[in-house]
Amino acid sequence: MGSLMWFSQILCLSFMLLQFRVQSSSPSQSSLNSSPHLCRPEERSALLDFKSTTKLGEYCFDTPRPILQTWNESKDCCLWEGIACDKRNGHVIGLDLSGNCLEANLTTNSSLFRLEKLQSLNLSDNYFHYPNISFGFNRWKSLTYLNLSGLTYLNLSGSEYMYGSLPFDEIFLLSKLVSLDLSDNYGLLLDNIKFQMLVHNLTELRFLILDFMDMSLVVPSSLLNLTSSLEHLSFSDCNLQGIPNRVFQLPSLQVLDLSSNPYLGDLQNNRLTEPIDHVEMPNLILQEVYLSNNDMSGSIPSFFFDLVRLASVDLSSNNLTGTITRDMLSKLVNLEDLDLSNNSLLSLSNNGSVVNYSFLPSLQSLTFSSCNIHKFPGFLRKAEKLRELDISNNKISGQIHKWEIEGMSSLHYLNLSYNFLTGIDLFGFGNLSTVDLRSNLLQGSPPILSTTWYSMQQLFISGNNLTGEIPSSYCNLTSLEVLDLANNSLGGKIPECLGNLSNLLFLDLRMNKFHGRIPNSFVIPNYISSLLTLSLNGNQLEGILPRSLVNCRYLELLDVGNNNLNDTFPHWLGVLPSLQVLILRSNRFHGAINDSMPASHFPQLRIVDVAQNNFMGLLPSNYFKILKGMRDVAPVDVEWEYSDNYTACLRDGHCHKIYKESVKVVMKGSERELVRILRTFTTIDFSSNQFHGPIPDKLGELNALLLLNLSHNSLNGQIPSSLGKLAELESLDLSSNKLEGRIPEQLTKLTFLSVLNLSHNELVGHIPEGKQFSTFSNDSYIGNSGLCGFPLTKKCGEPRPPSSQFDEEDDSTTVFEWKFALAGYGCGLVLGLSLGYIAFTIGKPWWCNQVRLISYFRADLATVAS
Template identity: 65%
Template structure:
């Protein structure tokens, strides 16, 4: 109904009771007359993203019982008119643009059962006292800017079962008062700044099923007997409260947790594994990552647990027996101090995710891993593992992420990747692998990230990978790749490539302009398309996001001459690095069409000719390195339009003429231009002298003048060392003994004598110069 004009609703009969225009693509400002129909009981305008305006006011006492404006574009403050809507039972204004404070009349609606004001721009505190909401069942006000304390009446509403105030700016402690509500089942208060100790009164809310107080500033200790009181609890998330701990307060007492399913205490203050959870028979997901649990977790502490997912990453563990978990399917033990060999896993194991990166493991990958039929993610990066990569890993049909970077694997890359492979990420960077890239990688049609940098591979450029329509990252850096980069039919090659790094190899020939023409993934990619999305989306968007939220593809890029690790790769980020090879010829004009490129590095080659002015069209460029080539001519003025450029290196070429001025170019130092003897102008000390620009005036003093010699920088630098010591010593004497008048008199007499001598010589030379000219 996008073509229906709002005025057409003026003919609605006054006896109308029910008006639903949900998801009708309505546009413009909805007329206030619809809110003033005297018999209207239900009005649903939700999911009309182009419908908005200010919220109209009813002209008289309203019969409205149900009002739903979810997902519209109403804005401004919510009018304080709910005193005229005493029959309201359902009020939902979710995902609009309302701002200002919440009108107090909303909290006095006696018949309201559902209230949703979430995802707006509402601010200010909640009222301290209210007189209504006795029948309220759900209260949702998340994703706003609500401040102040959490009032105690929220936990005393007799009918409230669902409370959601997450993602606000609540900072004060929760009142330690009795909470008589025995109906409350779900409490969401995460991502605020709530401080103080965890309120013990929470453990009297025996019907609580879900509690999320993560990402606050809570303190104190949660004990086993406290948790055991919440017999209906199945999901508890207290992560990211750095002063909150979890402890078994009574050794030998068996507590029961009959319904506990999810338990998350990541980034808290836990020092010991909570062994009392052995009696949580239904516990499937345990996340106690980023704590201070050290040493060994003994078999008796975990035996009998029926966990499906365990996250113990970022602790100080040295040993754990994974065999004690009979049903474990996902485990993250990354960034610990684990030693010894990789765990031997049962051939009947249903492991789907195995992450043990960033430890001190040695040895080879056990052959039993080939029998992990359902393995999706295998991350063993940053260990001391060696040997050959098992050939069978390429046969695992469900494998999506294989990350073995920064180890000591040698031999060849397995050539066993199967047709219809589901592989998304293959990272083998930083090993000792030899041979060629396996041609069976061409079967991996879902492949997005291929990183084989820093090995000993000896091959030509893999143009045959160009058919992989999903490939976004290709890193061949620091190997022995050689030859020219070309292909006879490059029409549809590498359409989605965002990051390509072939630096530090032995590639020759011309830069591949035909490839640059087809890199559509680097053209006009706007931040709103991918700026908030990251590569490695499989792990981040699946069910396991709640368990392993921190896995993302990473990549090393060269910035300011140093390697910088991007631990998350934004989908909108793009870079081209062809440095340290033997490319020759001109820089292709086609590079300028890569308007979304952020980093361009063509340094340390044998490129000739002028810098193309088309590079000025690369509006997102942040780093440009063309150093150590044989480029000549002037620096194009068009480069001054690159307003995001923060790193520029044009050093060691044959460039000449004036350095452009304006915008970012006024911020670059000498280092950006050294080794170009024909360049002049700021920031170089070499001035550009031409007919339009006068020379700088001669010095006031001649070189042999005693006055000038006093300010000669050579003498200043030579005297800096001893002068500093003498100055500090003299300063100390002044500070201790007071003003030494004998030194002051000496200096003042010398100063007067010096000034008189300089003045006399200056007058004498002034009278002599006319005679010399004559």
């Protein structure tokens, strides 16, 4: 996914260069602004009319530039932002409104069409009402640059999204167009007839970008007529049904992006008119090729290795096979970026030849993740310009010695995660900013780092077999933002000096053997910490929570579960405005939870787990009342993650999404790890403590709550009917308490409830029927001798068995065991397991390299259960 990010960056850069080139034939805007000619009154009037019918879109997520505020009747319109004029006659020839989140009409009578001398137009990333009539593009006879990418069409009321169709008949008659970008207009169909019109009329095109348009009806042979002047051709994610091999021979082509077209198939046979290896390609100037995510199979065509001008190649996420040898790659003397990742049957070999120290002299980035590499590529040892190396998720074993990588003097990003390495010598490297060694077999002490690693920002060594203590040299990494040492066997005390790392955002020391107190120096005196995440779960820490954590004003996640901490409830953390996850489970926290906290406390808290402690007293009714983050149900289309991917960006702009936060929660009676935490996931777990008294009615006001666990306490009274208001609830556990009375009929309104446990209480009467209650088994009610009706064998109206029989039954089930069957999974399973954003990976690697936005929905597993 990281490669897709820099694809977009390359495209953006290309367009910036293009706009410069297009306008270079005309006067620059700076020179135009000094022109003695004022803009023409009729054109100023047209622009002001457009402004009067335009407003800021209500769907904006980022604050747009107030570009239209510079449009004022008292000024020369040539001085307005986004406007370029011809200095000879004052005509408006350039209009750039891109990325301003503007909402406007663009109908035939739009005032913009009165700018008849327009040469360059960029309306990308705005909102336009979609008309059912023609536009007016045919009036712009001089237009050479047109960017309509990323438009969002609204219906005429402006209240709903809709998909429509651009006026292709008019756009494709603009014969002077040099650059055309219609990308990111999702759902728009470009059929074969319209495409033939494009290639027939737009013969001057140098840049053509149609990404994410539906071109499934375009006949592959129609691409044979593409103009020979094309320099940049991008048909990414267009559902192309094939690609003629002669497209690779376009004489001026420098950039070719055909990524994410899964029907291209086998480059050698299936979707090409002839085997591409047999095509002559003399002196091609092709510099960039992107063919990722195409399900291509077979070996890489040999012609790729003859394209000596190539600077960037991406063939990732296909089904390519074969062996790439050093000799094959050595022909690409201009190659800067190579991505062959996620081709599991593709391997890399030195071919038994002597190392050539001039090999790939221009190489800056090599990504060979998830292939079939068994040995570290030794021919890279003198790749002096190499900045990024990713050979993660392969089969490299043993130790990597210093001499194998010491020649990579410019290396900034090194990813060797998910291999079988037992050791690596990194001492002496001074330019590394990211080192990822997760999920290997590293043994002994953590790698010793140079004290000169001032540029180090991310260090990942989790999921290994490391022992000993954290080296003191780690405290010298003053630029460090992420330190991940989780899932090892490290011991000793957590160094106090880690508090000196003022840029630290994520500290993950989970599942180790650290003992002693949590350092009170995580926060530098008189300094507000940048810390976002502190994960110390699964160690042997003791004492109290350091009160200095209250200075971590940006803290979002605090996980100190499964330690030996002995403290009272940290109500003082309520002042942290961003705290969303608080895990205290399985410690020795004790006492009552303050029920008189200010209403402003814990404004964002969505996950609170205090299970398996020694808390006592009444459940804090007012505390539940102030949890604003659990009261607001997220809209159906909201898919924001609680924790963003942590992105590592190098100085050259290349970025890698490499970090995911995770916590453990109890679901269906088992502790499991959430690798990603959604903003929509909310849970309260107060189980296995010494709470007594009634269940507060206030819990029924937490409309967004998904999981509620109050089991294994001494709660009494009746189950409040207000719990029937928890419309989003998917799991309810009130087992092993002293609850009495009937099960409220209101609980049948919980249509997403997939897990219910009311066992081992003193409930009586008829079990409610219908909806989700028809899916629950006997285990949901066992240990309530007064209950009757389905699914129990006891019919309502039968005499109550002797009390001694009840006591015997209760004694036999003192040890709680949750045995819910799949039949209880009806309408919703917590966190939509079918999308895989919950990974049940206790004790296993937990990072994922995925896009930022993920889908969340409730999966109906009733069929599977049956």
